[in-house]
Amino acid sequence: MGKTFGGCQCGGVRFYYEGPYTDVGYCHCSLCRQQSGSAFATYMEVPEDRFHVAEGRDLLVRYGSTDRLDRYFCRNCGVTLYSTHRSFPGCVYISVGMLDSDEGIEPTHHQFVASKAKWYDIADALPQAADWPE
DSSP states (O other): OOEEEEEOSSSSOEEEEESOOSEEEEEOSHHHHHHHTSSOEEEEEEEGGGEEEEEOGGGEEEEESSSSEEEEEETTTOOEEEEEETTSTTEEEEEGGGBSOOTTOOOOEEEOGGGOOTTOOOOSOSOBOSSSOO
């Protein structure tokens, strides 16, 4: 598997990851709902050593969303590109919507459904975890 590219809305920040991803899931926690402005956010996990910011590193801003979670966004357009979590060192969580192509990407689970939006009903058969999946 080769490189998969993505970037922010204004095009100032470009990134890629190499090789396969390790996980894709829908997060329904209140922080991800706020960040995405929707019922959930969709993230994919890739090993940190296979994730590369190719352009616009000077446009990246880190926001400490919690004491363990950092979100990285473009200072021009405000789009959240990826996150890191201190409980899972060595991993980067890419916002799937930022990829140039999402061909072949299949989410495997829903997490933090205990705090999901009350107005959203999960209509697929994917496993659901109240908080972190096992």
